[in-house]
Amino acid sequence: MVKKIMIVEDNELNLKLFTDLLRNHGFDVAAVKDGREVMAALKDFMPDMAVMDIQLPHISGLELIGLMKADEALRHIPVLAVTAYAGTGDADRIINAGAAAYLSKPVPVMKFLEAVQSTING
Structure with a gap:
């Protein structure tokens, strides 16, 4: 079964890089640029894992992780946090x-893929 990953990233270049990289490695990927849309998108997509930028406009990735962990339907989803700050x-x-x-960004490609595999496999 194909593993599903949601990427939460407001930077277009990082979003494209992460999305293309994960799709090329066989993952089903959904992307969200606006943190205000994340909770609804998570419930619709129900990923096996989330890649979460921490520095987002409107709501921080830290707040979103907290909201996920407080939500019974989402708390099981592991989060790989990435940030430039x-x-x-x-x-x-x-x-x-x-x-x-x-x-921490910038993330070397192999290190990113290793972290994804380690996080998604628990």
Whole structure:
């Protein structure tokens, strides 16, 4: 069965890179650019995993992870958090919010794919 991944990313280049890369590796991918649409999109698509940008307009990826973990229908979905703004303590805050894993951008392609495989397979 094909694994489904939702990408939450507002940067067009990163969104295209992540989407193309995952599709080329056999995943069914849905993408959301606007954080305000994420919760409804997750419930419609019901992915096996989410790749979540942390710095989003309107609502942060941290808030979205919290909302996912508070929602009984979504809390089982593992989240791979990615962000370009990695400061001291950010990794801890992201993991404590409920993310399964964390990567700092720019992300090398192989490292990204390894993190996806590790996160989606638990």
